[in-house]
Amino acid sequence: MADIGSTLSKYSESSELSSLLESDKFGIYSARSYLKMDGITDDYFALYNLINTTINGAKAEIWFKSGTALIGSNITIPSNIKLVFLSGGVLKPNTGKVITGSNTKIDAGLYQIFDLSLTGTSGLSGTWDVECFYAEWFGATGNGTTDDSTALINAIAIVPTYKSLHLTKNYAIKSSLTITNKTYLRITGGGKITIPSGTANVTAFKMVGTCDNIEIDNLEIAGDGTTSGQYAIDNNSGQNISNVKIHDLNIHDVSLGISLNANLGGTFKYAWIYNNKLYNIIGTSPGSGYGISLAKVYYVDAYSNFIDNCGRHSIYQGSGYSVGVNIRDNIIVNHRSAVADLSPRPAIVISRSSGVKVYNNIIIDYKDGGLIIDHETSSSTYCYDIDVYNNKFINRKNAVASIYVGQQLAPGTYYTYDIRIFGNKC
Secondary structure (H helix, E strand, O other): OOOHHHHHHHHOOHHHHHHHOOOOEOOEEEHHHOOOOEEEEEOHHHHHHHHHHHHOOOOEEEEEOOEEEEEOOOEEEOOOEEEEEOOOEEEEEOOOOOEEEEEEEEEOOOOOOEOOOOOHHHHEEEEEEOOEEEHHHHOOOOEEEEEOHHHHHHHHHHOOOOOEEEOOOEEEOOOOOEEEOOEEEEEEOOOEEEOOOOOOOEEEEEEEOEEEEEEEEOOEEEOOOOOOOEEEEEOOOOOEEEEEEEEOOEEEOOOEEEEEEOOOOOEEEEEEEEOOEEEEEOOOOOOOOEEEEEEOOEEEEEEOOEEEEEOOEEEEEOOEOOOOEEEEOOEEEOOOOOOOOOOOOOOEEEEOEOOEEEEOOEEEOOOOOOEEEEOEHHHOEOEEEEEEEOOEEEOOOOOOOOEEEOOOOOOOOOOEEEEEEEOOEO
16 A cells, blocks of 8 residues: 555554644645635635645645545645544545645545545646556455446546556446546556456546556456456557556456457557466357457567467457567467357468468467468458468367368468478477
């Protein structure tokens, strides 16, 4: 928890803490001695006077012990102030009003400290001298059942550049968590995102607009294993995204694992996808059943992922020329184990692309093929300049070839060429 040891632990005894909050000592001010904190009275003037007249530029801490302070006018909290929240103390900007930080410090535990029900994300802005933000600060329960979508969306939107959001509990969501126009944002913490049973058309993390240096790691993302339209990480075409790291995630029982997409517009450059575990990725129709899907994404390194039981393709490189994509050192098991139909639906697909290297992957106990490299006559595309080497295809489970080269229909005007396959073991 952010800075919690620096202040709260100094006053761990309840009697000492209680007496401390009865009067101003050591530059510490009890908010309840100055503000009504009843959630109804406008506490703006009281807080403004406390900061600008009583404290008047000195270094100080304002402790919010309990109650809600309704803030009815825009207010800036200067850098000499640290806001210390005990459980039950909340700041609530009124409709159309903003609480702005100016490199302001916060001490708080895993409980709500901001009520943005009247303002949404617009009620909090500025800079905050806090290394980690928490969804609980914005009202998330983290009990795995209550819909925490709004709190998480607000938290993601509010975290400033170069800061991180730590998710430490189990958060149920019924709306997509959008990462919109963010730079240098990390979402981590060892917690879990749960898409509840029967909830469709929801993405755990969806990148929107212009995003740069986004990192998502050390989380579990889970669907119900039966409902289509449950996605872990994706973006729609038309965004401008760069420098994305997705790693050390446990993704399972969803329709789509990790999808990075600029196929119909926008740009997506530089991504690293590594050390993820993806399993039981359901669905056999286009748009579902993909572990990792790439479309016109340039300079991607997808490596050291473990992918188990995808319904359509485990790794799909779907379009783009001279993309500079490496698919390497992944372990893929049980591909299409329960849905095989003896048609080529291989674990790894390289289609309508060039500048791709596929190497050092291990594909085990697979059905409906291990790898396909193909153009597509119907979309007027070639496939060329592909290297496939030092891969292992182990224990093919049905009568579909391990490696296919070329479109499985009549080739027409377009074709697959300049494919180098060497050093593989089947």
